Amino acid sequence: DVQLVESGGGLVQPGGSLRLSCAASGFIFSDHYLDWVRQAPGKGLEWVGRSKNRRNGYTIEYAASVKGRFTVSRDDSKNSLHLQMNSLKTEDTAMYYCVRWDSGACRNWGQGTQVTVSS
Amino acid sequence: DIVMTQSPDSLAVSLGERATINCKSSQSVSYSSNNQNYLAWYQQKPGQPPKLLFYWASTRESGVPDRFSGSGSGTDFTLSISSLQAEDVAVYYCQQYHSPPYTFGQGTKLEIK
Numbered sequence: 765d766v767q768l769v770e771s772g773g774g775l776v777q778p779g780g781s782l783r784l785s786c787a788a789s790g791f792i793f794s795d796h797y798l799d800w801v802r803q804a805p806g807k808g809l810e811w812v813g814r815s816k817n818r819r820n821g822y823t824i825e826y827a828a829s830v831k832g833r834f835t836v837s838r839d840d841s842k843n844s845l846h847l848q849m850n851s852l853k854t855e856d857t858a859m860y861y862c863v864r865w866d867s868g869a870c871r872n873w874g875q876g877t878q879v880t881v882s883s
Numbered sequence: 884d885i886v887m888t889q890s891p892d893s894l895a896v897s898l899g900e901r902a903t904i905n906c907k908s909s910q911s912v913s914y915s916s917n918n919q920n921y922l923a924w925y926q927q928k929p930g931q932p933p934k935l936l937f938y939w940a941s942t943r944e945s946g947v948p949d950r951f952s953g954s955g956s957g958t959d960f961t962l963s964i965s966s967l968q969a970e971d972v973a974v975y976y977c978q979q980y981h982s983p984p985y986t987f988g989q990g991t992k993l994e995i996k
Contacts, residue, residue, distance in 0.1 A: 809987040825983045869923040869938035
């Protein structure tokens, strides 16, 4: 079974940094695109960023709201995906989901890790 | 950016009745080269991550009951539930994956009347 387990969330002050991780299992990690999607409390879903697979050169894409502040990376040798978040703002407060992209959709989602940006 | 707009924002339907949710994109999310619509639907229940229902606009994910159907092309899409069950109470989202950023609709909250 596909499993995605996020970690690294917590409380951080505005302007601070946090690094999220996603441990994956149950599929060939290097074959797949992986996304970060977030959801602010009581709000809808927002796509944050994507790491394409090895076949597509590990190309990274970002939402405009995080570009220049967040960095998506992956380590295929450890089946892990990361999200380095710098210059955090209160509006970055959200549940962050790690998502496996497969055959045209966000097919598998982790349970999420909560990030709270507050002074 | 492609803007996805769902309607209505919320919907109350009686058990056993039909529920219909619409999703409109600000530009076409289909490619003529492969005649595919780059549109997915998700269901999210409280305290849970979203669950994939449909991809390519109308391809049902394995395990999704056949009372759910997805349709549409170009810029206009519909998710329908033919006979609402209590377990269908959730928020439903559409998402385009035609081009980045891969935007979601704002969500439609479905409740029992």
